[in-house]
Amino acid sequence: MTDDGQTALLLRVAGGDRAAFRDLYAQTAPKLAGVLTRMLRDKAEVEDAVQDVYVRVWQRAAKFDPERGQALGWMIAVARNHALDRLRARPEARGFRRAEALPDGPDPVDGLADAAPGAEALLVAQGEAGRVTDCFAELDPDRARMVQGAYLQGLSYQDLADRHAVPLNTVRTWLRRSLQRLRECLDR
Amino acid sequence: MTDLDPPFPDDDDLLAAEYVLGTLDPDAWRAARGRAETDGAFAARVRDWEGRLAPLNAAYPEAPVPPAALAGIEARLFPAPYRGAGRRSPLGIWLAGLGAAVLTAVAVIALLFTTTFAPDSPTVPGRFLLTGDLVSDEGRWGFVATYFEGAEIIQIGTYLGEDYDPGSQDLQLWALGDDGTPRSLGLIRDQQVALAEILVPGLVLAISLEPLGGSPQPVPTGPVLAVGALTTG
Numbered sequence: 001m002t003d004d005g006q007t008a009l010l011l012r013v014a015g016g017d018r019a020a021f022r023d024l025y026a027q028t029a030p031k032l033a034g035v036l037t038r039m040l041r042d043k044a045e046v047e048d049a050v051q052d053v054y055v056r057v058w059q060r061a062a063k064f065d066p067e068r069g070q071a072l073g074w075m076i077a078v079a080r081n082h083a084l085d086r087l088r089a090r091p092e093a094r095g096f097r098r099a100e101a102l103p104d105g106p107d108p109v110d111g112l113a114d115a116a117p118g119a120e121a122l123l124v125a126q127g128e129a130g131r132v133t134d135c136f137a138e139l140d141p142d143r144a145r146m147v148q149g150a151y152l153q154g155l156s157y158q159d160l161a162d163r164h165a166v167p168l169n170t171v172r173t174w175l176r177r178s179l180q181r182l183r184e185c186l187d188r
Numbered sequence: 189m190t191d192l193d194p195p196f197p198d199d200d201d202l203l204a205a206e207y208v209l210g211t212l213d214p215d216a217w218r219a220a221r222g223r224a225e226t227d228g229a230f231a232a233r234v235r236d237w238e239g240r241l242a243p244l245n246a247a248y249p250e251a252p253v254p255p256a257a258l259a260g261i262e263a264r265l266f267p268a269p270y271r272g273a274g275r276r277s278p279l280g281i282w283l284a285g286l287g288a289a290v291l292t293a294v295a296v297i298a299l300l301f302t303t304t305f306a307p308d309s310p311t312v313p314g315r316f317l318l319t320g321d322l323v324s325d326e327g328r329w330g331f332v333a334t335y336f337e338g339a340e341i342i343q344i345g346t347y348l349g350e351d352y353d354p355g356s357q358d359l360q361l362w363a364l365g366d367d368g369t370p371r372s373l374g375l376i377r378d379q380q381v382a383l384a385e386i387l388v389p390g391l392v393l394a395i396s397l398e399p400l401g402g403s404p405q406p407v408p409t410g411p412v413l414a415v416g417a418l419t420t421g
Contacts, residue, residue: 018262018266018328022258025258025261029253029257029258030250030251030252030253031248031250033250033251033252033253033254034248034249034250034251035245035248036251037251038248038249038251046251046254047254047256047257050253050254050257050261051257051260051261051264054257054258054261055261055264055265058261058265068235068239069235069238069239069242072245073238073239073242073245076242076245076248077208077238077242080210081221084210084217085221087210088213088214088217088218089214132240132243132244147209148244148247150209150210150211151208151209151210151241151244152244152247152248154210155210155211156210156211156212156213157211157212157213158213160211172211175206175209175211176202176206179202179205179206179209180202182240183201183205183240186240187240
C-alpha cells in the first residue's frame, strides 16, 4: 500500500518544513475534512476543526513514528480525537438533549444502519478488506454495525443506548465483547 | 466502570479500545486521553487499537475543504515576528515585515546599482530613482520595486516567489497611508503597474495575492505576500 509520499512529507513537517506542510495539506485536507464532517455533522464547526487539526499536526508531527504506520492514519487519528473532544464537550453529551434534529442529514440511527454496508463496500473496493472484513463478519451483524458506526460517527455508549432503545449497560457489554472478539481475530 | 462488567482478560486493553472507538462518556474519555499522553504502556495499547481499526478509515468519504482554512492555519502557526512594539494597529501589522526588508534592502539595492543601474544607465536628469525591497516575513516572497520620481509606472521584479495561478489570480500592489489604511495602486501585469498617482519617498508598499482582476474590496482580501518602503537610492 502506498501513501503517495505523505509519510515522507510528514517527516519533513516534523523538521519544520513549511513547504512540505502545504503539500501535505493539499494531499490530505479533503480526507480529514471528510472525517470531521462525518463525525461533527456541522459545517461551521468543521471549518474550525480543520484548522485546529492541522495546527496539531504541525505541532505534534515530531511524535509521528513511521515504524508504526502511515502518515494518513496518524493524521486521521489526530482528527478523530479532536472531533471526539468536540462531541464530548457538546451540551447533549453532558445530559442535555438537543431540541431539534442534527442539522445535516438523516437521523444518526439511519446512518448507523447505512454505515456498515457502505464501509464494507468501500473497504472491498479499496483492497482494504481482508482480515478486518473477515473479523467483522464473525460478529453479530447488528453489533458489527454498532462498532463501525461508533468508530465512524463518534457515537458514545449513551448515544447508542438512546438510539437503539437498549439499556446503557447492555450496549456497553455488547460492544466490549465485540471489541474483544475483534482483537482475538485480528491478532490471530 | 469496567469492574461492573463481565471480566475481561485485560481491562487496560479494553479501555484503550473504547478510547480509540470513542464510546466512553466525556469524563472517562478525557481521563483516558490523559493516560495516553503520559503512560507509555497505555499509549502503546492505544496505537495498537488505532492500527487494528485503521482499515475502517477507508469508509470516510472525502469532503470539500473550507477555502479559507489554510490561510487561517498558517496565520495561527506562523504569526508575523514583528508586532510594532505591541501595537495592533493596521499599520503595525502591515509593517510586520519591514524590519527584515530594511536589512535586505541594502544588499539588493547595491546589487541593482552595480548591475542594472551602472553609471551609464539612462537615468533621467532631475529625477530620483526610488527603490523598495518588498519581502515576506518567512522569506518566501521577494520583490524589488523601482520607480523614477514622477513616472506613471512602477516596475515590480520578483526575485523570490512561489507558484500561483495567473489564470485565476493576480498580484495587487497597495500603498499604505500614514494611518495604515491601504489603497490599491493597481494590478501587477508584465512586472509593472500603471499608476494613477505620483509616488513619494517613504511610501510603504504591499503586495497581496488576489482573485483574477484584483480584490473585490477596497482592501486586500487575499494573503499579503510582502511589505516594504520606497526609498531614495
